[in-house]
Amino acid sequence: MDKIVKIRNLFFGYDEKMVLEDINLDIHRGDYLGIVGPNGSAKSTLLKSILGLLKPQRGSIEIFGRSIKDFKEWGRIGYVSQKATSFNSSFPATVEEVVSANLFPKIGLFKSIKKEHKERVFETLKVVGMENYRRRLIGNLSGGQQQKVFIAKTLISEPEIIFLDEPTVGIDVESQGEFYDLLERFNKDMNITIVMVSHDIGVITEKVSRIACMGDKKLLVHNKCCRVPFSEALTRFYGDRMNMLVHRH
Numbered sequence: 001m002d003k004i005v006k007i008r009n010l011f012f013g014y015d016e017k018m019v020l021e022d023i024n025l026d027i028h029r030g031d032y033l034g035i036v037g038p039n040g041s042a043k044s045t046l047l048k049s050i051l052g053l054l055k056p057q058r059g060s061i062e063i064f065g066r067s068i069k070d071f072k073e074w075g076r077i078g079y080v081s082q083k084a085t086s087f088n089s090s091f092p093a094t095v096e097e098v099v100s101a102n103l104f105p106k107i108g109l110f111k112s113i114k115k116e117h118k119e120r121v122f123e124t125l126k127v128v129g130m131e132n133y134r135r136r137l138i139g140n141l142s143g144g145q146q147q148k149v150f151i152a153k154t155l156i157s158e159p160e161i162i163f164l165d166e167p168t169v170g171i172d173v174e175s176q177g178e179f180y181d182l183l184e185r186f187n188k189d190m191n192i193t194i195v196m197v198s199h200d201i202g203v204i205t206e207k208v209s210r211i212a213c214m215g216d217k218k219l220l221v222h223n224k225c226c227r228v229p230f231s232e233a234l235t236r237f238y239g240d241r242m243n244m245l246v247h248r249h
């Protein structure tokens with residue numbers, strides 16, 4: 001199977017304090033990997049390391065067969081960061097402009113946005129139910145609405161792998177359902193690889209093909225087909241708090 005991400009013996013610490021120790025992980029094309037773990041277990045740190053935003057102290061990270069240090073094909077990767085929404089109301093861009101920014105690698109920065117590009121933006125906003133807000137200033141939208149625009153922005157560049165860090169925080173339950181259905185379609189129909197950090201254990205255990213549990217600076221991967229139930233593996237990391245979260249098949 002086509003390996004998209006390969007992590008070997010990764011160590012990362014902020015200043016002297018290590019938060020990731022000896023992490024090994026392979027992500028294959030078509031995977032839908034859920035990453036779970038308590039607050040502060042370095043889930044976001046791991047994503048940022050994979051994306052080259054943080055430099056590990058030791059170990060190697062390859063993406064699409066290249067060391068992250070030399071990687072340049074950023075159009076192949078989508079990233080929705082944790083709390084991506086921090087615009088204030090004076091931020092001078094419309095929803096349409098924010099989303100079309102990710103079309104520029106394809107259309108060239110100095111060419112005008114053509115009708116077909118506007119249609120692409122419209123169709124993508126429609127996917128997240130935000131097409132009627134396209135002329136509004138991004139800063140004037142609610143947090144959940146801004147998050148949906150960010151997801152549209154990520155999707156429009158047609159990435160081969162998408163990293164999402166708690167993407168549904170602040171999104172209402174109905175929209176969350178639609179959003180997870182959407183991710184499932186991307187994964188199953190378009191073979192887009194998905195890596196999602198979430199505290200929503202019920203959804204994670206239902207939707208993903210593999211789960212990475214993080215805690216105590218370590219990472220453990222469980223395949224959905226394996227005999228040890230996810231819930232049992234998760235309990236080791238979450239302790240008693242898992243009781244109210246256990247998902248049964």
Ligand SMILES: Nc1ncnc2c1ncn2[C@@H]1O[C@H](COP(=O)(O)OP(=O)(O)OP(=O)(O)O)[C@@H](O)[C@H]1O
Pocket residue numbers: 014019037038039040041042043044045046082
């Ligand atoms: N910029 C930073 N400088 C110093 N320490 C940091 C920094 N960012 C994160 N940390 C620390 O590193 C650890 C891991 O943080 P991280 O944000 O990766 O956790 P997380 O698993 O994503 O948590 P959450 O579920 O709350 O999002 C935490 O102890 C955090 O306090």
Ligand SMILES: [Mg+2]
Pocket residue numbers: 043044045082165
């Ligand atoms: Mg985080």
